[in-house]
Amino acid sequence: MGIGPSSKETTLHHFRDPLTELLCQDKSLDFLGVLFQGTPENYAHKQFVAGRSGVYAEMMRADGAIVEIDSWGNSHVDFAAAIQALGERNIPVVGLSFVGNQAAFVVTNQYMDCIVDFNKTSLGIETCMVGQNTVDELDARKAVALLKHKIFKKFPRKADAPVTEKILRKLRLNTYRIQEVQLAGRTEIQGKRLLLDQGGLDEIAAHYPEIAAIKLSLIQPGADNFFINSILDFSPLAAKVSGFPGEGVSNVLDGVKVMLTAVEIGGFQPANIGSSEGMFRERVCLGRRGTPDSGEIIIHCDVLLAEGEGRTRTGIFAAHHACDELLQRARFAVKGMDAALAVHKQDFYDIARPGGLRVLVVKLVSGLGCMYDTAFFPDEPAGCLGSRSVMELSNNIQIPLTPNEYRDGMLHSLC
């Protein structure tokens, strides 16, 4: 993460977002979905976009909303404006943000009376440790509890309403355990062993004028005493087997995760507000929703960018694309797994719960330009190929995702 390393959410975090998980499980809630919006660089556009979040929430007849952000500083202008837009429409709102000391709000308003700070450091600062200052289960629980409290206080009748359930959509997620990964001359999954083709890296690099070279390596569990370039992302290795995003069947590997790092020729680290290059053990907070667990194997894709391309959207996007091209070879194997071998079979549902509290999540993601952008609807869960950029698709205007679409990896972090 080159941008606010410790507070930035990775693609892996989005794939297993704790707030979405909690809201889906709570039977008293009619969880409407996640409304993503970008954070533009122009003040007037910031106000306009954030204002629309209030309008959309009202159109959805939301009883309450949680506004969540993984950046701060100028983005708190968008955060404050979104909360205000909801508040002015009489929609109770709870905010989730990294604040600590360093990110104390630069603007506030009367509706920002209920904020959960997910700072995790004693100094309250943005650190260079990826995953450290991100939302965990407890933060999500606090936010949901506070929102319920606010809604009941404002609309006491809601507490007594009977709740019914109607299943709209089912997503089956099959998880396969991997215990060993080897770099080889072909890609194949043999039981719990993943063979990964290490050839053709130069050919992939050649697809992108922004990229000079790509390196592929493995990090075994426990190994942490080595240097890495600035981390661009962590992601799961998942593949769509059948159906549209958010329904049908997806497969995901457990025991292995992907780390993308990059550096420019000349040594510039693609970073902005602190950089996560350095010794692995000091730069990755393992065990968070957005980072691998300590016992997992990491497939490490390190991209060498042309000079200057670590500071552009196109360069960063190219690094993510190239990494995804590489992973795509493995995805064919992941797609073909025998369902009988899955260690977990989880069914996720989009459920309408008439009578429940109608709760919307408004999620603010990067959309500022430079390195700041976010990708939506990739071809594969948590992938990048085929995705659209929030800046190009909509100029940061809101994009709604159903809970299952979000859980099916339809958002890819780019910073």
Added chain:
Amino acid sequence: MRKLTVSHDLQSEIFAPTTPPPVWTPLTKALNKCKVGFATAGGIHLKTQKPFHTAGDFTYREIPIDTPSSELMVTHGGFDNSDINKDVNAMLPIDRLRELAKEGFIGSLTPVLIGFMGGGGNVEEFRNRTGPAIAKIFKDAGADIVLLTGGCGTCHRSATIVQRAIESAGVSTIIIAALPPIAKQQGAPRIAAAHVPIGSNAGEPNNKAMQTAILKDSLNLVGEMKEFGSLKLLPYEYRHNV
């Protein structure tokens, strides 16, 4: 009544700041008699000076007024630097200032301008040390007016803290903001803002006419504004493709 999972009277974990008390130094001279300085929180420094630490830095760099703009660069996270890379005058309009002094629109310029990096800035350091130190430089130079710019969000806050220190030292100030509500809430005495993206507060890169107009309007506002916290939106618009 359904059993709730929360207790009564829960409150926010966050202290919500309020606007600090007014600071105000009225401008008592005509512009063409004024000595003008400029400070930017936008991370501008000489290419030969030590770059700022982008995760947070409360040091500052003195930029001699005769420095060619080609000798300046930016080190700042949190916003797109590409406009400043094209033309540093978009954040620190040093060429435009010299032109205004030459044409007699303003009296003279301070011997040094100040660059600092306000992003993620430590509020206490800026308030207690950096702000007063920068204020002293301008006060000792005999400045009548100091203009300021800031880049990202926390950078606008740091810029405003420094602006208040300068105003408190008896020099009239105005911030040319890209995020005016931050300057307003943090207690800027005077605020001007054009319709520009963060990073091009002082106007479109290489657009001399726009940069000059924003600068002249802002200078005029220093005398025209009579109340603490005055904000004026300037009629110039620039959008860039990123």
